[in-house]
Amino acid sequence: MHRTGALYGQFKTLEQQKDTATLGMWIFLVTEIMFFGGIMLAYTINRHTYFPAFAMGSNTLSLFLGGTNTVVLLASSFTMAMGVWSAQVGKKQLLTIFLSLTLVLGFVFLGIKYIEYAQKFHHHLVPGRNFDITYCVNNPARCDDLSPSELEVEREELAKALNADPALNSHAQLYYSAYFGMTGLHALHMIIGAGLLLWLLKESLAGRFDAQYNNPVDIIGLYWHFVDIVWIYLFPLLYLIDRHK
Amino acid sequence: MSTTATAPVQTLPEHHYLNATYGIRSWLLTTDHKRIALLYLASVTFFFFIGGFFAMMIRLHLMTPNGLLLSADTYNRMFTMHGVTMIFFFLIPSIPAVLGNFLIPLMVGAKDLAFPRVNLLSWYIYIIGGCFTLYSMIAGGLDTGWTFYTPFSTVYSNSAVAPAVLGVFITGFSSILTGLNFLVTVHTMRAPGMTWFRLPIFVWSHYATSVVMILGTPVIAITLGLAAMERVFGLGFFNPAMGGDPILFQHLFWFYSHPAVYIMILPAMGVVSELIPTFARKQIFGYGFVAAASLAIAVIGFLVWAHHMFVTGQSTYAALAFSLLTFVVAIPSAIKVFNWTATLFGGSISFDTPMLYAFGFIGLFIVGGLTGLFLGCLGVDMHVHDTYFVVAHFHYIMVGGAVMGYLGGMHFWWPKITGRMYPEWIARIAALILFVGFNLTFFPQFVLGYLGMPRRYHVYPPEFQVYNVMSTAGASILAVGYLLPMIYLTWAAFYGKVAGPNPWPATGLEWRTPSPPPTENFEVTPVVTWEPYDFHHRPDLGLEGGAPQGPAVAPAHGDD
Amino acid sequence: MSENEHTNHIVQPGTYTAIILTLLTLTALTVAAAYVNLGPFNIVVALAIATIKATLVVLFFMHAKFVPRRTQLIIISGVFWLIILLFMTLSDYVTRVDYRGVRFPISQNFSAGLPPRA
Numbered sequence: 001m002h003r004t005g006a007l008y009g010q011f012k013t014l015e016q017q018k019d020t021a022t023l024g025m026w027i028f029l030v031t032e033i034m035f036f037g038g039i040m041l042a043y044t045i046n047r048h049t050y051f052p053a054f055a056m057g058s059n060t061l062s063l064f065l066g067g068t069n070t071v072v073l074l075a076s077s078f079t080m081a082m083g084v085w086s087a088q089v090g091k092k093q094l095l096t097i098f099l100s101l102t103l104v105l106g107f108v109f110l111g112i113k114y115i116e117y118a119q120k121f122h123h124h125l126v127p128g129r130n131f132d133i134t135y136c137v138n139n140p141a142r143c144d145d146l147s148p149s150e151l152e153v154e155r156e157e158l159a160k161a162l163n164a165d166p167a168l169n170s171h172a173q174l175y176y177s178a179y180f181g182m183t184g185l186h187a188l189h190m191i192i193g194a195g196l197l198l199w200l201l202k203e204s205l206a207g208r209f210d211a212q213y214n215n216p217v218d219i220i221g222l223y224w225h226f227v228d229i230v231w232i233y234l235f236p237l238l239y240l241i242d243r244h245k
Numbered sequence: 246m247s248t249t250a251t252a253p254v255q256t257l258p259e260h261h262y263l264n265a266t267y268g269i270r271s272w273l274l275t276t277d278h279k280r281i282a283l284l285y286l287a288s289v290t291f292f293f294f295i296g297g298f299f300a301m302m303i304r305l306h307l308m309t310p311n312g313l314l315l316s317a318d319t320y321n322r323m324f325t326m327h328g329v330t331m332i333f334f335f336l337i338p339s340i341p342a343v344l345g346n347f348l349i350p351l352m353v354g355a356k357d358l359a360f361p362r363v364n365l366l367s368w369y370i371y372i373i374g375g376c377f378t379l380y381s382m383i384a385g386g387l388d389t390g391w392t393f394y395t396p397f398s399t400v401y402s403n404s405a406v407a408p409a410v411l412g413v414f415i416t417g418f419s420s421i422l423t424g425l426n427f428l429v430t431v432h433t434m435r436a437p438g439m440t441w442f443r444l445p446i447f448v449w450s451h452y453a454t455s456v457v458m459i460l461g462t463p464v465i466a467i468t469l470g471l472a473a474m475e476r477v478f479g480l481g482f483f484n485p486a487m488g489g490d491p492i493l494f495q496h497l498f499w500f501y502s503h504p505a506v507y508i509m510i511l512p513a514m515g516v517v518s519e520l521i522p523t524f525a526r527k528q529i530f531g532y533g534f535v536a537a538a539s540l541a542i543a544v545i546g547f548l549v550w551a552h553h554m555f556v557t558g559q560s561t562y563a564a565l566a567f568s569l570l571t572f573v574v575a576i577p578s579a580i581k582v583f584n585w586t587a588t589l590f591g592g593s594i595s596f597d598t599p600m601l602y603a604f605g606f607i608g609l610f611i612v613g614g615l616t617g618l619f620l621g622c623l624g625v626d627m628h629v630h631d632t633y634f635v636v637a638h639f640h641y642i643m644v645g646g647a648v649m650g651y652l653g654g655m656h657f658w659w660p661k662i663t664g665r666m667y668p669e670w671i672a673r674i675a676a677l678i679l680f681v682g683f684n685l686t687f688f689p690q691f692v693l694g695y696l697g698m699p700r701r702y703h704v705y706p707p708e709f710q711v712y713n714v715m716s717t718a719g720a721s722i723l724a725v726g727y728l729l730p731m732i733y734l735t736w737a738a739f740y741g742k743v744a745g746p747n748p749w750p751a752t753g754l755e756w757r758t759p760s761p762p763p764t765e766n767f768e769v770t771p772v773v774t775w776e777p778y779d780f781h782h783r784p785d786l787g788l789e790g791g792a793p794q795g796p797a798v799a800p801a802h803g804d805d
Numbered sequence: 806m807s808e809n810e811h812t813n814h815i816v817q818p819g820t821y822t823a824i825i826l827t828l829l830t831l832t833a834l835t836v837a838a839a840y841v842n843l844g845p846f847n848i849v850v851a852l853a854i855a856t857i858k859a860t861l862v863v864l865f866f867m868h869a870k871f872v873p874r875r876t877q878l879i880i881i882s883g884v885f886w887l888i889i890l891l892f893m894t895l896s897d898y899v900t901r902v903d904y905r906g907v908r909f910p911i912s913q914n915f916s917a918g919l920p921p922r923a
Contacts, residue, residue, distance in 0.1 A: 033884065034464050040891070041496075042493060088815045127478070128479025174487065237851075244841055559901070566896065
């Protein structure tokens with residue numbers, strides 16, 4: 001079994017190994033751009049076709065939770081970058097601290113996502129599963145996590161949206177398909193990232209990374225930043241479609 | 246026919262990659278790119294048989310106009326499974342995963358690919374994807390056509406769509422990882438002196454193929470992922486009843502599936518670019534142009550996908566743009582054909598089996614390519630879309646082109662892979678049988694399509710029967726043409742004449758190692774000081790008037 | 806000829822701090838902009854700000870400013886290919902014309918059927 005930090009057989013130098021691994025990660029990230037790109041296309045076409053439904057759907061999302069998640073993820077990118085710096089200057093303890101912070105922030109993000117998803121299930125906003133965009137407005141008692149003023153706003157928006165698009169319930173499912181598809185895919189990548197970070201943390205605690213050898217920190221950092229970039233786009237596309245009244 | 250200055254070799258080298266370790270674990274857990282190539286060889290051959298079985302069912306059924314063999318529903322499953330198996334599990338992996346994996350490290354002078362464990366993972370992912378698709382077949386098969394058009398595939402079909410879609414989705418990652426490995430290897434693992442313009446065209450072709458794999462495959466992955474979610478969870482992107490758009494599925498699907506055909510043909514072109522110079526004993530004409538043309542095909546190939554959608558009701562203006570681009574993408578392919586032809590001119594041509602396959606490729610690819618231009622022409626396509634004209638077109642390219650390239654390559658490099666030579670005369674006869682069988686199978690289909698017989702139909706008007714019978718007869722001959730190499734190549738691997746390092750002789754770096762090569766490929770890292778396809782200044786290969794001069798290889802700095 | 810993926814340039818914590826503060830400011834800006842009615846330009850502004858943020862992350866957090874040309878080309882190709890996917894597909898939707906020679910507005914409601922004959 002290869003030990004972290006060892007020179008693998010097919011390489012001549014550690015330098016070549018580092019170059020190769022980094023290039024491999026960048027090319028992998030290009031595949032991820034195209035992967036998310038496909039669902040972005042689906043989103044784009046459907047948003048333009050069914051703007052009222054998308055606007056309605058977007059406004060049922062909590063801006064507070066989404067905004068917090070954005071800040072959390074940006075901060076985690078910062079701590080990750082700081083972790084890479086720590087490794088590059090050989091500050092092993094600082095590296096461990098920054099990796100832990102990144103991991104914690106990642107879990108906060110996933111926790112908030114879980115809360116949001118649970119809310120959607122509760123409010124009958126999952127496509128295909130007793131989906132009903134009017135559920136909360138018609139059953140305020142069941143949606144007790146929404147305040148009366150929020151419900152009032154939603155009622156008004158619903159009336160306007162139904163006016164613009166009589167088949168709103170059907171088309172709103174497309175918004176939530178995009179929502180769950182995009183954020184679900186993103187969350188899956190975050191979970192994988194969290195797994196990678198756990199491994200990185202384990203190796204960091206064992207003191208494997210120093211100024212001479214820190215490439216895994218760097219390339220897992222690249223992956224983490226990419227996942228952050230996806231969210232940088234998802235946030236305005238899903239949460240900020242039509243916030244102005 | 247060997248003209249190397251050294252005496253003929255009588256025995257295989259003592260230690261090579263095949264006998265380095267024994268036991269099934271040493272194969273299933275190998276990270277040696279050469280062994281992984283053989284693992285792929287076994288798997289793609291297996292899927293070739295399965296796809297071939299479905300083809301046989303189709304052709305047998307179509308012998309009579311009223312279709313006595315299969316019901317309509319079963320027929321749908323036959324052509325669907327034929328397409329899915331052949332495209333995703335045979336054609337796309339074939340040359341890259343078998344020949345590419347085996348040869349690229351050898352050709353660039355490296356000990357292995359950049360990521361050997363990822364290479365093994367890539368094979369396992371392929372197998373897992375294959376298992377899902379096999380499960381789909383056992384569960385009754387798939388009847389949507391290999392194109393999985395929605396909403397039939399996502400809402401209305403009663404067949405095993407989800408496992409098949411999942412299988413193809415998973416196998417896509419195998420393709421992505423292979424492409425990634427090749428790209429990085431060519432960038433960072435080349436031996437000293439192996440500059441970009443000394444690389445064999447085979448490597449350039451695989452580099453271009455890898456670019457396509459990297460940029461295209463993720464899109465089919467997300468498309469099939471969304472389709473699977475639509476089928477299983479009721480998401481609605483592609484379902485009109487929910488406001489979704491089937492044309493969106495087609496755009497996403499073809500964005501990959503058109504470049505996919507370039508994944509299938511570029512490696513075969515790479516093989517032909519190795520065969521022609523070797524068997525014409527001449528420098529390839531216009532090396533730079535051939536290399537650039539490979540990249541051009543890869544790039545422009547991404548801009549033409551909607552030519553599969555001319556009849557869908559998409560925008561006529563968009564269709565016009567895509568049609569124009571389709572004509573443009575033919576240009577780099579034509580450049581390659583002209584360059585191969587120019588290579589032959591004034592060369593010393595020998596008709597060894599690999600060369601026969603190369604000639605077959607060029608002729609059949611020209612037919613397939615030109616008929617592609619007919620299809621790319623909007624007016625003509627209105628009439629021949631979804632007819633046997635299209636079927637004939639793509640089989641000329643895929644079978645007449647890609648499979649011929651694959652077989653030519655297998656014959657050419659078989660001595661390197663196994664250390665033993667195949668029997669030349671039976672191989673030539675098999676190649677001819679294949680060529681005859683192929684044309685008898687598919688040329689009548691051009692006529693059928695032009696006369697109006699639709700594809701994917703289980704019955705047809707009686708006046709088309711004669712062409713269908715010709716096609717089926719041809720298919721039987723084609724099958725013999727495929728079975729023969731499988732038999733004699735296997736035989737040759739154990740009992741063929743010992744080949745020595747360079748039986749042809751050819752000029753690539755892979756021919757400087759023993760046959761079969763040792764696990765680490767090169768005992769001493771080669772330092773490259775010569776240009777590719779140079780048949781006149783390679784004393785180390787006996788390709789010059791005088792005797793070999795100086796050491797064959799110089800030790801590199803910091804070497805073993 | 807293996808180019809160095811890493812020049813030995815180490816990005817300083819000061820730079821990272823400046824970037825994260827900029828990113829947070831831009832986030833606030835994008836939320837604020839969402840509350841202003843800019844009509845069709847809301848999406849343009851939102852995407853522009855998102856792209857600026859993404860560019861900052863790529864250039865500085867991912868060190869793309871300091872990697873060799875080859876890698877930068879790979880990144881740009883990835884983005885360029887995404888643009889090909891989006892724009893060429895949209896080129897179909899945006900230029901569709903119905904039997905009357907009238908453009909389909911892209912926001913046509915499919916399940917409402919074709920517009921009535923004029």
